[in-house]
Amino acid sequence: MRLRDLLVSFGLMWPANALAIDPGETDPAAIMAAVENRDAGDKQVARLQITIKDKAGRERTRVVQSRTLDFEGGTRQLIIFESPADVRNAGLLSVDFEDGSKSDDQWLWLPSLNKTTRISSNDKSGSFMGTDMSYSDMTKKDPSAYAYTMVDANAEVGGEACWLIEAKPITDKEKSETGYMKTHMWVSKDKLLAVQSKAWVIAGKRLKYTKMTDIKQVDGIWIPHKLTVRTTRDGQLESQSILHFTDLKLNQEDVVEADFSEQRLRRGL
Amino acid sequence: MLPLFVLLVGVGLADEDSSDEGGGDDDWGEDDDDAGWGDEGDEAGFGDDDAPPPEVKKAQWWRLGGTVQTDEAWWLNEREGPALARARQTLDLELSASRGPWRAMIEGHGEVDLAILGQEQWDDPTREAHGLLLQPRQVWMSFAAGPLETTVGRQVVAWGEGRLVSVVDVANPKDMRDPGMVDLEDLRLPVTMARASLSVPAGATGSHTFELASILESSFGMRSPPLGPYGSLPGLIESGGLPPDMAALIDMDEVFSSLDVDYRHLQDRWDPAHTGTLGRWTWRGSGVDLSLMGASVLDPQGVFVLPELTEILAASNEGGALTIDIDHRRMTMVGHSGVAQTPGALVRWEVAYKPDMPVNVGQIIDTSTLIPALDLRIDETALVQGVVGLSWSGWGGATLDIDLSKGFLIDPPADLIFPIDAPQWGLRAAKPLLRERLMLDASVLSWGWFGDYGALARVGASYEIANALYASAGAIAYWPGSERGPLMGFDQHDRVFTGLRWDF
Numbered sequence: 001m002r003l004r005d006l007l008v009s010f011g012l013m014w015p016a017n018a019l020a021i022d023p024g025e026t027d028p029a030a031i032m033a034a035v036e037n038r039d040a041g042d043k044q045v046a047r048l049q050i051t052i053k054d055k056a057g058r059e060r061t062r063v064v065q066s067r068t069l070d071f072e073g074g075t076r077q078l079i080i081f082e083s084p085a086d087v088r089n090a091g092l093l094s095v096d097f098e099d100g101s102k103s104d105d106q107w108l109w110l111p112s113l114n115k116t117t118r119i120s121s122n123d124k125s126g127s128f129m130g131t132d133m134s135y136s137d138m139t140k141k142d143p144s145a146y147a148y149t150m151v152d153a154n155a156e157v158g159g160e161a162c163w164l165i166e167a168k169p170i171t172d173k174e175k176s177e178t179g180y181m182k183t184h185m186w187v188s189k190d191k192l193l194a195v196q197s198k199a200w201v202i203a204g205k206r207l208k209y210t211k212m213t214d215i216k217q218v219d220g221i222w223i224p225h226k227l228t229v230r231t232t233r234d235g236q237l238e239s240q241s242i243l244h245f246t247d248l249k250l251n252q253e254d255v256v257e258a259d260f261s262e263q264r265l266r267r268g269l
Numbered sequence: 270m271l272p273l274f275v276l277l278v279g280v281g282l283a284d285e286d287s288s289d290e291g292g293g294d295d296d297w298g299e300d301d302d303d304a305g306w307g308d309e310g311d312e313a314g315f316g317d318d319d320a321p322p323p324e325v326k327k328a329q330w331w332r333l334g335g336t337v338q339t340d341e342a343w344w345l346n347e348r349e350g351p352a353l354a355r356a357r358q359t360l361d362l363e364l365s366a367s368r369g370p371w372r373a374m375i376e377g378h379g380e381v382d383l384a385i386l387g388q389e390q391w392d393d394p395t396r397e398a399h400g401l402l403l404q405p406r407q408v409w410m411s412f413a414a415g416p417l418e419t420t421v422g423r424q425v426v427a428w429g430e431g432r433l434v435s436v437v438d439v440a441n442p443k444d445m446r447d448p449g450m451v452d453l454e455d456l457r458l459p460v461t462m463a464r465a466s467l468s469v470p471a472g473a474t475g476s477h478t479f480e481l482a483s484i485l486e487s488s489f490g491m492r493s494p495p496l497g498p499y500g501s502l503p504g505l506i507e508s509g510g511l512p513p514d515m516a517a518l519i520d521m522d523e524v525f526s527s528l529d530v531d532y533r534h535l536q537d538r539w540d541p542a543h544t545g546t547l548g549r550w551t552w553r554g555s556g557v558d559l560s561l562m563g564a565s566v567l568d569p570q571g572v573f574v575l576p577e578l579t580e581i582l583a584a585s586n587e588g589g590a591l592t593i594d595i596d597h598r599r600m601t602m603v604g605h606s607g608v609a610q611t612p613g614a615l616v617r618w619e620v621a622y623k624p625d626m627p628v629n630v631g632q633i634i635d636t637s638t639l640i641p642a643l644d645l646r647i648d649e650t651a652l653v654q655g656v657v658g659l660s661w662s663g664w665g666g667a668t669l670d671i672d673l674s675k676g677f678l679i680d681p682p683a684d685l686i687f688p689i690d691a692p693q694w695g696l697r698a699a700k701p702l703l704r705e706r707l708m709l710d711a712s713v714l715s716w717g718w719f720g721d722y723g724a725l726a727r728v729g730a731s732y733e734i735a736n737a738l739y740a741s742a743g744a745i746a747y748w749p750g751s752e753r754g755p756l757m758g759f760d761q762h763d764r765v766f767t768g769l770r771w772d773f
Contacts (some may be wrong), residue, residue, distance in 0.1 A: 052704055060706070071473050084333050084737035086772035095474045095555070103476065103556055103610045115427035116459065118608045119662075120615050126666035130705030202667070209725050221544050239704055261476050262553060263418055263468040267372065 023189040026164040028148035031187060034145050035194070040205060041221050041250040042067040047082075051242040062087070062129055067259050074098050076260040080268055082268040089268035094121075109265045116262050125179035125203075131241035132208060132229035136178045141167075156188055157195050162186040179203055190245055191215065191222045207235045219250045331366040334773055342384075342766035345744070350390040354498065355447075356383040361406070366491045370413045374422075376406035376459075382687055385498075393590075394494035394531035395418070399510050403518045407459045416468045423459040426482060428549065428562060429656075430617035432604045433672040433714065434697030436654035437604035437621050439564050440482065440547055442490030448499055448756065449714065449725045449745050461486035475554035484545030487536045487567055495530040502530065502593065504749070504758025506633065506643075524581060529590040535574070536567055536597050543567055543599075557609045571595035572629045596647060598627040599713060617658035617672075626652045631685040645686065651679035652689060667700040687753065691722050706733045722754025723747070729766075737772040 003240075021034050029045065050062040063082040068075060074097040081087040095105040124136040136222035136223075146167045157169040168173040168182040181200040188195050199208040208231050212224035223246065230240040270488035342355035357379040366373045371381040379402065385391055386400030409422025427437040443459040464482040471477050495502035503525050536543050545566035552559045576584075582590045631644040658672040674691035697712040708731045716722035729743025743766055747759040 011417070046358065050588075053477065054704065054706070058735075060733065073473070076474065080696075082328055086737040086739075088332075088334070095556075103612070105553075105554065105555060106612070113427060114425035117430075118610070118615060120613075120660060122610075122612065122662065127704060128663070132704070255579065257470060258416070261468045261470070262417075262551075263413070263416065263479055267367075267413070267418075 008206065012143065021192060022086070023161070025163075026150055026153050028150045028163070030262065032146070032165060032185075033143045033162055034166065035187060035192060038139055041219060042068075042070045043255040044248070044250050045252050045255060046248040047246045049244045049246065050129060050131055052132075053240050053242075055238050056235070060084075060130070064129075067255050069255050069260060076259055078264065091265045091268060093265045095260075107262065107265065109262075111268065111269075116265060124177040132178060132231045132239055132242070133241060133243075142174070143172050146168055151184065157186045157188075160195065161189045162190065162195065164257055175202070180208075191268045193222055194257075195224075196248070201231070204233060206231050206238065218248060223248060230239075283324045283570065292455075314377065326655050330368045331364070332360070333364050335360065335362040336697045336770060336772050338768065338770040340766065340768040342764045345746075345763040346761040347764060348761045351384070353384045353389070355385075357381070358383070363407075368547075372411040374407050374409055376408065378402070378406045390493070391498075392496050394529060394530040395500075398491065398494050398497060406711035407422060414718070417465065418467075419463070419465045421463045422672070423460050424462050424464065424591075425457050426456060426462065426480075426547070428560070428604075428606070428628040429610045429619050430558075431619055431656045431658060431674070432617070432655055432660065432670040432676040433658075433697055433712070434693055435618050435619060436656055436674060436676075437562060437565055437606055438483065438547075439602055440489045442569055442597055444491045444498065446491050446493045447725055448759075449747070456499070456767060458487045458488065458490055460484055461772070469609060471552060471554065475552065478549075478551040478553075480549045480551070482547040484547065484566060485539075487534075487538050487540065487543045487615075488535075489534050489567075489571060489595070489597055492532065494532065496525055496528070499759070499762065500530075501755070501757040501759075505753070507550075513693060524585040527585050528581075528590075533592045533594050535594050544768070545692075557607065557702070558678040559607045560605065562604045562606070564604075565599065567597040568603070568627050569597070570598045571597040572627045572647050574644055574647070575643045578634070578643045581643075596627070598647075600625055615662065617656075617660065620656075620658040620681045621652075621654045623652045625649045625655070628682065628689060630682045630684045631686060632684060635685065648682045650681045650735070653677045653679065654690075661756030665701070666705070667698070669699075671695070688722055689718075691717055693719075707731070716754045716756070717750060717752065720748050721750050722752045722761070725756065725759075739768075739770045741768040741770070742766065 021031055025031055028043060044067070046066050046068075048064050048066065050064070051145050052060045052062075064143050065082060066077060066079045067239045070076075074095060077092075077094050077096070079092045079094075081090045088113060089109075091109040093107045093109070097104060106119050106121045107116050108119050109116050125134050127133070128135050128138060143213040144230065147170050149166040149168070150163065152164040155162045163186070165185050165187060166182055167185060169178060169180065175181070179202055181202050183197055183199045185197045187193065191217075192210070196209070196211045199210070201208050208229065210229045212227055214225040216225060217220055217223070223245070225245045227241075227243040228240065231238045289304050294319040310326075338357075338359040338361075340355055340357045340359070341353070343352050344354045356416045357380055359378070361379075362377050364375045381401050382399050385396055387396070390402075391399075404686035405423060406662065407423055407425065408422050409424045411418060411420040426440040427438060428440060429437040431438070440462075441460055443456045444458055445456070462482050462484050466478055466480040468476055468478045503521060506521055520720075544563065547562070547564045547566070549560055551563040569698055572595070574596055576591065576593070581591060600623055602623050604619065606617075608615055608617045619745070625651050627647060629645055630648045631646045633645060634643060654674065654676040656672055658670065660671075663667045672695045674693045678690045681690075693714070693716050695714045697710065697711065699708060699710040701708050709729070711726075711728045713724065713726045715724040725745060725747045727743060727745040729741060731739050731741040733739055744764065745766070746763040749756045749759045
């Protein structure tokens, strides 16, 4: 689970000066391969405020801090909860391997238990921190596990030229892990990132709408700082989550290996 | 309890994540149904792109927080006295600070149980243990120098991979006043220690952690007094079996009803001779964690030293007080624990070897003498214990933990009072609903394969009303079992409970 890959998986991060796809390209697989395999930067620190609203409009908020560091073959990430008070200083240390056949490692530190516990990383369709996002939304996708169809090569979102691409999982594993029957992604031709998506959720036949806004460059990389995810069923809004990235920085020299140890996990904020 | 359990399961089955799987590709309704995008500027936030990001206060280097909690419980069985089993009001305060390599924590705990305090049906020791409590909890200071961290003060060190049962978690005393009623996180009580830990990388993603600790305080936790709501002494003595002619003359319930009975730990709290020593090495690698640990500590459970039966009867006649001594002798533990990630679940295990485990032996009531007497002696035995556990998660965040434990005695004494080698198993299932706002859980603990030595079952639900404000409700039932076990006498103890908790 990587907060950075939350951005990557929706095609949200891409070097602004390194567009490798012609805006006239019509091969959806080529476009999505470029989106999935881009350089996403390294040594990231970020703060994330999550607001979860139910259909009655009642809100809950969570604030977390994160640090991310790449290693050969994967990424390490440390997430520490800042609020609410009942989970303050709870931490999650994860090692994500690019090799999809290898299980990720995740350890949870709960101050109330005074214990570091390995947790299972198998259940990827579950909700991430109670939001409308799943753990699967936060991992890189393997393009070979999808059949892509160009729905509209001249779509527009807010006046921005986009490709509208349908991604349909072709393996049972991918379908099971994502929980999606198919996904529509509006990929900006200018920024080469998905600015919105719509997913058909198998469980409960829901629709999940995601919109990325407040898109700014950080060290030359386009990064949306706000994600809004809405889940609907039979046309009715069930819940929505708003994720705000603040203090997001890349290439921070003080992000070092020692940040991703059990000791650092225990020390918290 | 059953209707509540059915209700909870019923809610779970009706949940969003469990229905309508499969089906055709396009039977979600209109494919171009774009209601989910909302309208420009709507409250869903899709149209308010110009809204500034929320102000989030920076974390301070110090923080004062805490928890306010109210817990109520009612007896389900018919029994003498009020139906209110618990009315505990709790306040925990925590002052923490972190600056550079330094960290510090001061915690205080206060509670009053209005169902016990001042209630005449309970004896003085019970009113003291359950009625009113003011205690320091974690009070420590820590300094980190690179990978080496030292912590001095009252702290908690949790060992092992067991989620419901552990045989290597010997560092801290526990609050065992209400078996099955408190959450695991509330069980461990801090104890004064000096601890050092060193973490070093192992390969690309793994780490070694070496930990040494010295326990400076002899603290044995809290347990319900012998005649308290969860005291098992009367059940223990009754299990010894008075001869019929004696039983006709002596009503043990009557004997105990006129007594104030309390426990006394024989070891002094601050005696340097009782210092405990702990050491552990842990390796966390790709897909597997392994630990080796060793400890020389005072037996946290302790063994009973009962007064003579004649003393009990004499004290009862005088309407006085009686003390039951608990002897916490030194014991050694060498252990190993591990957890491995498999495609389906986490597999967890623990093994402990305790070569000098103190045990009670005897017959409780020796009827071979002219005047029956309590015959409870102390001996020691070698014990090997193992735990195997599985943790599964799936189905929309549901979790299932199963732990199974069994002991093996090596050359044991002939007449052990308590079956310390008996199998024990536990099962806990939890299911989040409503975007983790509602959490349902159910658990079972059994001593013996089929509850022969006792069993308990608990169901509960917790609902997050607002940030860090939770309401909870549930029920717990006990079966004392047919053999002598930890729930002796728990035949009128089933309860329903409610709670409200706010963390700030």
